Amino acid sequence: MTQQRLYSGMQPSADSLQIGNYIGALLQWRDLQDEYDAFFSVVDLHALTQPGDPAERREKTRRTAAQYIAAGIEPSRSTLYVQSHVPAHAELQWVLSTLTGFGEAGRMTQFKDKSARYGTDATNVGLFTYPVLMAADILLYQTDVVPVGDDQKQHIELTRDLAERFNQRFGETFTVPKPVIQRETARIYDLQNPTSKMSKSAESDAGVLWLLDEPKVSAKKIMRAVTDSEGAVRFDRDAKPGVSNLLVIYSALTGRDIAAIEDEYAGRGYGDFKKGLAEVVVNEFEPVRERALELLADPAELDRVLAVNAEKAASVAEKTLADVYDRIGL
Ligand code: ADP
Numbered sequence: 001m002t003q004q005r006l007y008s009g010m011q012p013s014a015d016s017l018q019i020g021n022y023i024g025a026l027l028q029w030r031d032l033q034d035e036y037d038a039f040f041s042v043v044d045l046h047a048l049t050q051p052g053d054p055a056e057r058r059e060k061t062r063r064t065a066a067q068y069i070a071a072g073i074e075p076s077r078s079t080l081y082v083q084s085h086v087p088a089h090a091e092l093q094w095v096l097s098t099l100t101g102f103g104e105a106g107r108m109t110q111f112k113d114k115s116a117r118y119g120t121d122a123t124n125v126g127l128f129t130y131p132v133l134m135a136a137d138i139l140l141y142q143t144d145v146v147p148v149g150d151d152q153k154q155h156i157e158l159t160r161d162l163a164e165r166f167n168q169r170f171g172e173t174f175t176v177p178k179p180v181i182q183r184e185t186a187r188i189y190d191l192q193n194p195t196s197k198m199s200k201s202a203e204s205d206a207g208v209l210w211l212l213d214e215p216k217v218s219a220k221k222i223m224r225a226v227t228d229s230e231g232a233v234r235f236d237r238d239a240k241p242g243v244s245n246l247l248v249i250y251s252a253l254t255g256r257d258i259a260a261i262e263d264e265y266a267g268r269g270y271g272d273f274k275k276g277l278a279e280v281v282v283n284e285f286e287p288v289r290e291r292a293l294e295l296l297a298d299p300a301e302l303d304r305v306l307a308v309n310a311e312k313a314a315s316v317a318e319k320t321l322a323d324v325y326d327r328i329g330l
């Protein structure tokens with residue numbers, strides 16, 4: 001039986017990924033790569049919507065790819081590649097943009113929020129058409145399944161609409177993908193501001209646990225994490241967002257139930273709990289960090305692996321694009 005195809009990606013928008021990317025994406029990708037014919041992209045074209053220095057941009061792309069591999073995405077089992085290495089993404093995006101209503105794109109909340117906050121002149125057309133590029137990413141590979149957080153649901157809906165629209169107008173061409181929504185407990189919050197999502201593009205990184213942080217830096221950030229004055233290690237998202245967030249991280253990395261962790265720390269203070277968590281996080285990150293640094297020490301070999309994978313990706317993407325061009329009369 002042939003495997004279903006799965007597609008996902010992340011922006012290379014920082015030197016390191018953060019623990020939310022690890023728990024919410026990489027750990028799940030790692031588990032999914034056997035069950036699916038998986039494509040994992042470093043979406044550097046998407047990252048162009050933010051300004052950046054060219055040399056730093058190139059380095060972030062390499063570092064992101066290295067962290068995928070270090071976290072267990074195997075480039076021999078999954079297709080792990082850099083988006084801009086496959087020109088078909090930008091080509092299909094153009095075609096799909098001619099099928100997307102201006103109002104339809106304008107209703108995408110990420111663009112609406114950003115342009116409302118900073119003004120339309122401080123945003124760019126790339127941000128406006130970002131969801132169409134995302135649709136192209138997914139549809140190029142005849143993707144069956146897309147694992148997404150609920151903040152991406154609207155983009156997957158647009159992707160499905162565009163696939164159906166194209167198929168209806170020009171004949172069956174695209175697989176219409178299905179979203180797989182992540183568990184709510186896979187969402188990690190900022191350690192200093194535990195009601196907002198941890199993000200690699202956060203303004204301050206005091207509450208961000210970077211995958212490539214040195215162990216003592218991770219430990220320090222955990223020891224300083226915001227909690228509350230109750231002193232009990234107990235899960236309650238509303239009343240105790242800080243402690244609950246730490247419990248979720250603990251549980252995600254150890255595979256233990258939150259209740260079992262609460263029991264273990266019953267009657268003990270936050271200091272003990274944080275020390276325990278710091279140990280868990282450092283133990284998890286250390287091998288990943290070491291492997292990533294090893295991969296980054298040999299950029300030529302990393303580039304070779306990425307080039308081989310880009311070729312694998314391109315062979316699938318080019319077939320879809322040729323089909324599309326044929327059907328629309330190009
Ligand atoms: P970031 O906000 O760090 O730039 P992205 O929005 O680029 O992250 O998301 C990349 C992937 O990481 C997505 O699959 C997303 O669901 C996951 N992710 C990002 N932040 C978190 C988080 N705080 N908790 C869980 N998953 C997250």
Ligand code: NA
Pocket residue numbers: 033034035036037038077078
């Ligand atoms: Na696979």
